[in-house]
Amino acid sequence: MKSQNANGSKVVRVGLLGLGNVGAGVAEILSTHGEMIEARAGVPIRIVKALVRNKRRKRQGAAGDVTLTTKASDIVGASDIDVVVELMGGIEPALSYVTDALAAGQTVVTANKAIVAAHGKTIFQAARKNKRDVHFEAAVAGGIPIIRTLREALASDRVTELTGILNGTTNYIVEAMASGQSYESALAVAQELGYAEADPTLDVNGADAADKLAILIGLAFGASVTRNKFGCVGITELTGEMMMDAAELGFAIKLLARARRVVTGGVETIQAGVFPYLVPLGHALSAVPDAQNAIYVRSDSLGTTLYQGPGAGGLPTGSAVVADLIEAARNVAAGTRGRSTVQPTRAGPKLAKSGDTVCPWYLRLTVAEKPGVLAAITTLLADESISLATVSQMEPSGDDNEVGIVMTTHPTSTGAMERALKKMHRLKVVRGEVQVLRVYAE
Ligand code: HSE
Numbered sequence: 001m002k003s004q005n006a007n008g009s010k011v012v013r014v015g016l017l018g019l020g021n022v023g024a025g026v027a028e029i030l031s032t033h034g035e036m037i038e039a040r041a042g043v044p045i046r047i048v049k050a051l052v053r054n055k056r057r058k059r060q061g062a063a064g065d066v067t068l069t070t071k072a073s074d075i076v077g078a079s080d081i082d083v084v085v086e087l088m089g090g091i092e093p094a095l096s097y098v099t100d101a102l103a104a105g106q107t108v109v110t111a112n113k114a115i116v117a118a119h120g121k122t123i124f125q126a127a128r129k130n131k132r133d134v135h136f137e138a139a140v141a142g143g144i145p146i147i148r149t150l151r152e153a154l155a156s157d158r159v160t161e162l163t164g165i166l167n168g169t170t171n172y173i174v175e176a177m178a179s180g181q182s183y184e185s186a187l188a189v190a191q192e193l194g195y196a197e198a199d200p201t202l203d204v205n206g207a208d209a210a211d212k213l214a215i216l217i218g219l220a221f222g223a224s225v226t227r228n229k230f231g232c233v234g235i236t237e238l239t240g241e242m243m244m245d246a247a248e249l250g251f252a253i254k255l256l257a258r259a260r261r262v263v264t265g266g267v268e269t270i271q272a273g274v275f276p277y278l279v280p281l282g283h284a285l286s287a288v289p290d291a292q293n294a295i296y297v298r299s300d301s302l303g304t305t306l307y308q309g310p311g312a313g314g315l316p317t318g319s320a321v322v323a324d325l326i327e328a329a330r331n332v333a334a335g336t337r338g339r340s341t342v343q344p345t346r347a348g349p350k351l352a353k354s355g356d357t358v359c360p361w362y363l364r365l366t367v368a369e370k371p372g373v374l375a376a377i378t379t380l381l382a383d384e385s386i387s388l389a390t391v392s393q394m395e396p397s398g399d400d401n402e403v404g405i406v407m408t409t410h411p412t413s414t415g416a417m418e419r420a421l422k423k424m425h426r427l428k429v430v431r432g433e434v435q436v437l438r439v440y441a442e
Contacts, residue, residue, distance in 0.1 A: 010043045012329040015075030016050035016066070017097055018087035021194060022111055022138070023050060024063040025318025026085065026325075031062035041326045043333040051075055072097055077104035082332045085321060086110040089198065095119050102126040102134070107332055109324040111138035111317060117211035118226055120218065133331060133338045135324035140212040141166055141293040143316030144309045145323070150219040150297075157299035159220040161442070163258045166212040168291030168311040169196045169203035170235050170255045174276070175289060178243045178252065183236075195291045195312045206234035206255065206274040213257035213274060216295070221261060221270050222348035231273035231354045231414075238276055242435060245364060245406050249390070251278035252286040256440065262352060269352040278362050278408075279440045284308075298442075355415030360389060360439035362408050368429040369403045377405070377430070380423050384416040402431055408439060 016023045027047055030037060038044045049067045051074070058064070075081050076097045084101040086108060088094045095115045098108050103126060110116065115123065116139045127134045137147045141164070150159070165171050169190045176186035187204065190196050195203075202208045210227035217225050235255055246253045256279070259272040279286040284306050288294040293311025298304045310316035331338050367373045374391070381388065387410040394404035409417075417436070424430050 010333050012041070012043050012045050012082050012325075012332050013048045013080055014045060014083045014085055014325065015048055015078065015081040016085045016087060017072070017075060017094070018089075019050040019052050019059065019063055019066060019068070020087065021314040022087045022317045022321065023085075024059065024061060025314030025316075026087075026321050027062040027066055028315065029318050029322045030325075031065070037322065037326060041329040041333070043329050045325055045329050048081060049074055076101045077106070081106060083107045083109060083325060083328050085325065086112055086115075087321070088112065089114065091115060091118065095122070098123055098134070099126045102130045102132050105130060105132060107133050107135075107328045109135045109138075109321055109328055111136070111321055113139040113208070113211045113215060117214040120215070121224070131337060133328060135328055135338075136215075137324050138317045138320035140215050141295060141307075142168070142309075142311040142313060143319045144293055144295065144307050144311065145320065146216065146295050146307050147219065148323075149307060150216065154220075154297070154299055154302070157301045158261075159297060159299045160261045161259070161298035162216055162220045162295065163256055163285065163440070164209075164213065164216065164295040165254055165285060165288050165293050166216075166257045166295070166311065167203055167206075167209040167255060168293055169200065170206075170209070171288060171293070172291040173204070174235055174238065174243075174253050174255060177238065177240065178247065180240070183238070190291065193291065194314075204234045204236050206232040209255060209257045210274045213259060213272065216257075217259050217270060217272060220297070221259065223270055223351065224348060225270075225272070225351055229351055231275065231357070233275045235276055237435075239435070241364065242362075242437065245362070246278050249278070249362070249406070249408065250281050251362075251439070252281060253277070253437070254279045254285060254288070254440075256285065258440075261349070262358075268349045269356075270349050271352045271357040273354065273357060275438050277359075277438045277440045283440065285440070355413060355418070357414050358411050359414075360409050360411050360441050361417055362406070362437045362439055364435040365405045365407075365424070366402050366431045367405055368431070369401050370429070373429045374405065376427060377424065380427070381409070381420055383423075384412075384420045386410075386412045386416055386420055411441060 055068045084106045116136050172190045173186040210232045214227045256277045257274045294308035389408045391407045
């Protein structure tokens with residue numbers, strides 16, 4: 001997998017599948033920092049061609065110098081390409097291109113969280129079988145080097161908690177909503193700024209964050225999971241009222257992707273899920289701004305560490321892709337494979353049942369304004385052994401016969417909370433849906 005350029009030195013030849021935002025960022029970085037990158041890789045890295053849908057579309061900057069093709073076979077399995085960089089997103093044809101490239105003996109770099117999260121097993125099997133490497137630093141949290149951190153820097157330590165803000169679009173939206181903007185206008189801005197997925201449903205329903213969490217659980221806890229195996233709720237049901245309650249109680253609302261190691265009766269499980277949380281204002285994750293991502297990790301020896309930065313965008317994500325390319329190029333030039341990637345195994349810890357996951361809760365109820373109502377509700381909570389941390393009655397808004405009650409609880413299992421909510425909804429004095437959110441606690 002080596003070629004000679006005109007000067008007789010080795011060149012690692014790269015084919016990009018996709019030349020959008022991230023592809024353009026990769027081209028820009030390789031062009032601006034070519035010399036430095038060559039010194040670090042020990043070999044020049046050249047983008048030989050890029051697969052695009054439309055060859056006629058004008059491209060800015062270094063992307064404008066890349067040779068374009070509309071035929072995947074010019075890159076996947078092509079004898080003049082050493083490393084295939086998959087930047088298409090989505091499952092197919094990206095997955096087939098990645099496995100075909102590996103089968104043809106090419107190294108793969110991908111930024112595609114969906115295929116790594118849902119088909120990691122297939123991809124890594126193909127890599128092993130063909131004795132090739134797959135790099136995917138850019139698949140989670142854009143430019144933040146969290147994959148390498150978990151795989152290498154923290155290889156010596158046991159992770160007990162990993163809590164991330166893994167989707168920039170939703171972080172942008174909840175922050176904007178907290179300052180009074182509507183959900184719709186905040187989403188429109190996030191789309192304009194280029195943070196959102198092609199289908200923003202995957203951002204707002206939590207699926208994008210859940211795919212990324214599934215990948216991180218594999219690396220941090222050694223458990224092989226896909227996103228449909230744990231709970232996932234996005235931000236579409238958040239209201240301005242919840243934002244105001246949170247601020248009044250001393251919290252910020254954030255969409256958190258969370259996994260914790262829990263040992264009960266000697267059995268280790270991972271409590272995992274993606275949910276909107278009330279995060280105490282003093283906690284680092286409460287202050288992660290705009291479309292940034294952050295991952296808060298707790299491990300036995302190191303304690304807590306925070307990795308924060310841009311989780312999307314051409315140059316930040318491009319920098320993670322180029323870092324992978326440098327690692328790939330070193331190995332391709334040396335005719336060797338990388339060190340073996342930590343792979344989740346089936347023997348790893350199991351996910352806890354969703355009903356067993358435990359956290360404090362926030363509840364907002366609209367109830368009839370009459371004696372005994374609060375007593376009925378607290379009795380019902382006590383029946384499920386749910387202990388209240390705070391209770392406040394809000395000013396009546398409009399209807400004099402109704403009043404808002406905001407409560408927070410001590411740590412309670414999801415199962416107990418779900419049972420209590422079911423009973424609460426049967427009470428005549430409770431009007432409409434009870435609004436519920438999890439509260440972050442360490
Ligand atoms: N749509 C994603 C986000 C982009 O908003 O974070 C990076 O995966």
